[in-house]
Amino acid sequence: AQKVTQAQTEISVVEKEDVTLDCVYETRDTTYYLFWYKQPPSGELVFLIRRNSFDEQNEISGRYSWNFQKSTSSFNFTITASQVVDSAVYFCALSGNNFNKFYFGSGTKLNVKP
Amino acid sequence: GAVVSQHPSWVICKSGTSVKIECRSLDFQATTMFWYRQFPKQSLMLMATSNEGSKATYEQGVEKDKFLINHASLTLSTLTVTSAHPEDSSFYICSASGTSHNEQFFGPGTRLTVL
Numbered sequence: 001a002q003k004v005t006q007a008q009t010e011i012s013v014v015e016k017e018d019v020t021l022d023c024v025y026e027t028r029d030t031t032y033y034l035f036w037y038k039q040p041p042s043g044e045l046v047f048l049i050r051r052n053s054f055d056e057q058n059e060i061s062g063r064y065s066w067n068f069q070k071s072t073s074s075f076n077f078t079i080t081a082s083q084v085v086d087s088a089v090y091f092c093a094l095s096g097n098n099f100n101k102f103y104f105g106s107g108t109k110l111n112v113k114p
Numbered sequence: 115g116a117v118v119s120q121h122p123s124w125v126i127c128k129s130g131t132s133v134k135i136e137c138r139s140l141d142f143q144a145t146t147m148f149w150y151r152q153f154p155k156q157s158l159m160l161m162a163t164s165n166e167g168s169k170a171t172y173e174q175g176v177e178k179d180k181f182l183i184n185h186a187s188l189t190l191s192t193l194t195v196t197s198a199h200p201e202d203s204s205f206y207i208c209s210a211s212g213t214s215h216n217e218q219f220f221g222p223g224t225r226l227t228v229l
Contacts, residue, residue, distance in 0.1 A: 033216070043205055044222040091157065095218075100146065102209075102218060104157045 002027050004094050006105035013082055014113050021077045021108045023092030029053075034068065034075045035093040039107070045091070051075065082112045116142045118210050120221035127198055128229055135193045135224045137208030144210035147191035148218060149183060152205040164191055198228045 003026040013019045025034065036048040049059065051068050059066050063080045079086055092105040117140040127133050137147060146165050150158040162178075164170035164185035172178045180202075182194040191210075195202055205225050209218035 035217070037220075042222075043207075043225065045207065045220040047217070047220075050217055100163060101160065102148075102158075104159075106157045109155075 002029075002094055002096070002101075002103045004092050004103050004105035006090075006092055006108050008108045009106070010109040010111065012111040012113065015084055016081050018078060018080050019082050019110065019112075021079075021090050021092075021110065023075045023077065023105060025073050025075065025092070025094045025103075027073075027094060027096075029096050031097040033095045033097075035095070035102075036066065036075075036077050037091045037093065038088045039091060040088045048077075048090075079110075082110075084112050084114055086110060087112045116140075116210070116212070116219040118144075118208065118219045118221040120206075120208055120224050122224060123222060124225040124227075126227045126229065129199050130197055132194055132196045133198055133226060135195075135206055135208075135226075137191045137193070137210065137221050139189045139210045139212070139219070142210075142212045142219075143188035144191070145188065145213050146211045147185055148209045148211075149181070149191075149193050150207045150209070152207060152223075154205075158207060161193075195226065198226070200228045202226065203228045 005024045032053045034051045038046040065078045067076045089107045089109045091107045094103045119138045121136045149161045152158045161176045162170040162172045164183050166185050166188050170183035185191040207223045208221045211218045
């Protein structure tokens with residue numbers, strides 16, 4: 001079965017703190033893709049990253065970094081030096097090779113306080 | 115990246131009326147379009163998948179006679195909520211994918227409120 005678990009429902013941090021959002025997935029596919037999306041209060045999903053199952057290299061993009069560990073089926077997302085504008089709901093998602101079905105986690109609401 | 119639009123961005127209607135939501139791919143041909151529903155503080159749930167020119171495939175528990183999906187062209191899919199009721203109030207998001215794409219591109223969503 002395909003499943004994505006985001007155990008953290010809500011996280012609150014103070015600006016400039018680092019924060020890690022956890023994502024654990026389950027799949028029987030050997031080829032799959034993992035995604036992170038940001039959903040600000042406006043509702044529009046903002047694409048952050050896509051990672052395929054064969055690429056376990058960690059990625060850094062500015063203050064964002066992602067840690068993909070196949071051994072633990074995790075794809076965690078870290079925001080360094082958080083800012084108020086990072087406040088949003090973040091979704092982790094999983095899809096198979098044909099991208100025909102996305103499985104979304106329940107989301108983590110991040111509150112960054114000034 | 116590819117752009118997907120939705121219209122309207124929000125709609126308020128009376129119970130019993132039907133509402134149509136449009137989803138357009140603006141700069142690519144969307145061979146497949148998806149419709150999701152998101153209730154407040156919940157995740158996105160896939161309602162149906164539609165391929166251009168074919169009938170939509172609905173997820174378990176989604177009433178196909180209530181949520182009519184039409185994907186008549188490679189750039190347009192519509193979702194019609196028939197005889198809407200307050201429990202249909204939700205945020206509806208579409209996404210689209212083309213043959214050369216390895217991801218889905220999401221529209222900005224439509225907030226439906228049924229009074």
